[in-house]
Amino acid sequence: MTTWEPKSDLHHYLRVAREALLWKLDGLSEYDxxxxxTPTGTNLLGLIKHVATVESGYFGNVFGRPFAEPLPWLDDDAEPDADLWATADESREEIIGLYHRVWAHADATIDALALDAAGEVPWWPEERRRVTLHRILIHVISETNRHAGHADIVRELLDGAAGLRADHDNLAPGDQAWWEERRLRLEQVAQAAGQSEPRP
Incomplete structure (x- = not known):
């Protein structure tokens, strides 16, 4: 019989989400x-940079265990949303390396603290800023999976590649012709629904 271990389970889901997000860069050029x-500029390397930034704060400063490296895109004079894109001088290796170092720091925090360990999120409203490791784990898992979903769409728009993970795509079986026929059928359904909509 498998024993349910809440912290181990949550940590597992965080690791799976991290890997799913990072996998979306595989095989793409620096340009891609x-x-x-998207109209708001969503891009794959920027998503990695953003999630690394998110983890560094939530598993760092929130629990009095600050991440040791400076993140200049968080400075007061930094451009808004500077963590959502990588400059031409910030290589893939640098951003991915940062993400891995943040993982190690976050994992150390998760391993060291109990789920009910108290922390404080200074950038949240006063009435909500006192938290536990349990709440932060759930928050960061949710955030990482949300951005992994963004990455799914961006990658599919880039080269048609889709799927959940390298070892399990979680897609219906079908060749390119099947997918094209399916998309056409969904378009026809959407048009029919639009035509039947009451006019104002």
Missing amino acids: IRRPR
């Missing part, structure tokens, strides 16, 4: 990992 594919 930076390409803004």
Whole structure:
């Protein structure tokens, strides 16, 4: 019989989400990992940089265990949302390396503290800023999975690659023709629903 261990389970889900997000960069050029594919500029390497920044704060300062490296895009005079894109001088290796070092720091915090360990999120409203490791784990898992979903869409827009993980794509079986037919059918359904919508 498997014993449910809440902290181990939560930590596992965080690790899976990290790997799923990072995998979306595999096989792409420096250009493609930076390409803004939405009107707000969402791009793959920027998502990695952002999630690394998020983890460094939530598993660092929140529990009095600050991440040792400076993150200049968080400085008061930094451009807004500077953590959501990588400059031409910030290489893939640098951003991924940062993410791995943040993982190690976050994992050390998770290993060292109990789920009910208290922390404080200074950037949250006063009435909500006192938290536990349990709450922060859930928050960061949610944040990482949200951005992994963004990465799914961005990657599919770049080169058509889709799927949950390298070892399990979680997609219906079908070749390119099947997917094209499916998309066409969904478009037809959408048009039919739009035509039947009452006009103002």
